[in-house]
Amino acid sequence: MGQVIETKAKGAAQVAHKGKAASRLTAEDLRKLLPLGEILDGDCIEAMRSLPDNSVDMVFADPPYNLQLGGDLNRPDGSHVDAVTDDWDHFDSFRAYDEFTRGWLAEARRVLKPNGSLWVIGSYHNIFRVGATLQDLGFWILNDIIWRKTNPMPNFRGTRFTNAHETLIWAGMGEKSRYTFNYRAMKTLNDELQMRSDWVLPICSGAERLKENGHKAHPTQKPESLLYRVMLATTNKGDVVLDPFFGTGTTGAVAKRLGREWIGCERESKYRRVATARIEKELPLDESAITTMQAKRSAPRVAFGALVEAGYVKPGTVVFDKKRRWEATVRADGSLVSNKQDGSIHALGAKLQGAPSCNGWTFWHFEDGNEIKPLDAARDLYRLATED
Amino acid sequence: MGQVIETKAKGAAQVAHKGKAASRLTAEDLRKLLPLGEILDGDCIEAMRSLPDNSVDMVFADPPYNLQLGGDLNRPDGSHVDAVTDDWDHFDSFRAYDEFTRGWLAEARRVLKPNGSLWVIGSYHNIFRVGATLQDLGFWILNDIIWRKTNPMPNFRGTRFTNAHETLIWAGMGEKSRYTFNYRAMKTLNDELQMRSDWVLPICSGAERLKENGHKAHPTQKPESLLYRVMLATTNKGDVVLDPFFGTGTTGAVAKRLGREWIGCERESKYRRVATARIEKELPLDESAITTMQAKRSAPRVAFGALVEAGYVKPGTVVFDKKRRWEATVRADGSLVSNKQDGSIHALGAKLQGAPSCNGWTFWHFEDGNEIKPLDAARDLYRLATED
DNA sequence: AACCGCGGTGAATCCTTAC
C-alpha cells in the first residue's frame, strides 16, 4: 500500500487488458491486475490508460477549478490572502478546459464498471462545464450535492455573496444502469432522517490539514468527512475507488480507513510523497466502528430579515420598546429606521439606549391584534413553520 | 398594470427600437417604450424580440427543464423541436435543450443594459447546461446560489439523497462590467453577517400557493421570499425586471411590492390570467419601507482637509493608531507628518504599516476629552452639520 | 485550571473616482 509506481511500467499490462478481453476475466483475476493502493505517476489521462476497462467501482475526482483570479487580494486588516495560483489550475480558455474535462471524463467512463458511479467536486467556475460534459458523455446525474461550509472565507470587499459552498455531482453510467446507494447507512448517519442533498461540513483545518515546513502542503485539501460520507453512501466494503486528482490523498486515507481499495493518479512528486506518508499512518477501522460516526445537527439561526422576507413581519410595521420610550419602523431589508437613525434591530436598540449592545429580539415589540409581543414571538412562529 | 398584451401588437415598435437607435434615446424615452407592468403573450424568445436593446436592469428566469417535454422546446428561430424520448437519443435531446437555452439567453443579453444582471434558477437536470451556455455567451458568473429548502419532498423510494435544494446563477454582462449589489441591505437582512451563497427558505405552500378549482395553479410556483431577496440584493427602486418565464407572476408580484417595474413573457393564457389577478391585488409598500441600509460609498465624499479647514480637527492635533504603535501630527493642509515621513491620512497609514493600502478614517484616532475616537467620528459630525 | 485576547488563515473569478 502507498507504493508509488511509474505509469510506464504498466505499459505492457495496458495492452493486454484493454478492450473486451477484460470482461472474460473473472472478477478476482481482474482485481489482481489493478495497482491497488498505488499512486500512479503522471498526467491522469495517461495514467488511467494503464487501467483495464470496466474495473473500478467508483471514481472520485477533484479536478482543477480554473479559478481565473485577478490581482492580489488583501483582508481588511491588510494581510494577504494566499490564493491558488498554481500552474495546474491555469487554462487558456473555456474551450481548453472543456477539452481537458472531456478527456479525463472519457477515460474515467471507460475504466468504470457498468454499475459504477462517478463523483466530481467543483465551484461555479468549472462545475457547469463539467456537468454538461459528463451528461454529453452519457453519464446520468443522480444527485447534485451541496457542501455547505460552516466556516468559509468571507467576501472581504463586500462585492458579492460569501461563496460558502461547493458543488458535487454524483452520476451513474447511464439512465438505466444500477448503482450503489446505502440508504440505511445515510439515514442512520443523519439521525433517522433521510440524508439530504445539502451537507453541512467544516473546511479542512487544524490538525487534519497537512503541513510541510509550516506551510500547507496542498492549497485545496478536502476534509476527510466529505470523502467519508461519499464512500459510505455509494460504495461497499472492498470496492475499488479511483481518484484521478489524488493530491495529498484524502481519498486514499479515507478508503483505507473504511476498508475500500484505492488507486490514485498524481503528477506532482511532492503531493505523492505527502500522500504516501499520510496513508501509511492511517489505520483501518474495524467493521463495527464504521457505522458509529454521527453527523451533528446544528440549531438553525434565524435572521430578522428572514421573517420580513417570509411575511411574518411586514415592512412598515411600527415596533417599540416595552416602555414605549422609542419607536421605529421596519424596512424591507430588515433594518429599523427611527428619526434619522437606522440600523439592524440590535444596532438601533443599542444606539438609542446609548448601550454597547442590545438584544433586538427581546427589546423591540409589535402589536398583534390588541396584544403586545416581542419580536422573539414572531421568530418562534417562523421556526415552527420552517422546522425540518 | 397587469394588463395582458399581444406580442404581435408590438411588431411595429420592435423594428423602430431595435439596434443602435435605442442608445440615442434618453433613459426616460426608453422607459416609455417599454411595456411595463404587462405580460407579453407568446414564446419568450419572440416576445423578447419586441423589446429594445439595453433597456432592462435585471432578468429573472425560471426556464423549463424537463427534457421529456419536447413541446416546450422551440429553436431560436421559433421552429418547433420534436420531442425525443428514446433513451438512446438523450444526446440529441440535450442538444435541442441547449439550442433553446442559447436562444432565450441571447435575447436576454441583448435586452439587458451593460450593467444589468441575469438570474436563472434550475435543478441538476438543466442547470449545468444553462450555466455553461451563459458562460459561452459572455455572461460572467458572480455567484451560484443554493436555495436550501426547509421542507422538500422526501425521496419516497429511498434510492437517492433527498433533493433538497435548487441552484440559482447570478451573472453580470461580462468580466469588466459593473452590477448592482446592495451589500449593506443583505448584511442587515442577515443580522449583521455577510449574506452567504446558501439561502434557507421554505417552499411555496399554504395561502401563498395559488389554486384553481382546488388544484395548484402552477406546478413549480416559486416562493415570494426567494424573489424578494433576489430583487432587494441586485436591483434598485424603479429598476426594470424582466421575467421571460412568467408563470403565475411571482416576479411581478414581488416587483410591484418593492417598487420595481416589471415585464413578463408567458405563452399559456391560464397562467397569464392567474398572474394578472394576483398582481392586481398586490399593494406596493410605501417608500420609507422600501428604503434599505445604504453603502458608505454612497455618502458624499469628504476630504480630510475640509475637516481641518472647518475646525473639526485642528492643525497640530496628534493622531495615533488604536494600539499606539504609531503617532503623527495633523498639518494645516490635512496631511500627516510622523518622524520624517508624511502623506495623506491613507498614504501615511499604509506606509507605516508596510501595507498596500489603508483607510485613514478608521486607522487614525484622536483624543476628545478622555475618549478616543477614530477620525471617522469627526467626519460623521461634519457630514451631519453640512447636510443639505 | 479555565478563560481570554491575539494572530493566523481558508478553491476568491473581491473597488471607484478623478485626472
Place this chain on the structure above:
DNA sequence: AGTAAGGATTCACCGCGGT
C-alpha cells in the same frame, strides 16, 4: 485609456501565550 489616489472591507475556528 491608463494611472494615481481615495478609502471600503471579514467569519469561523484553531493554536498560543498570558492572566
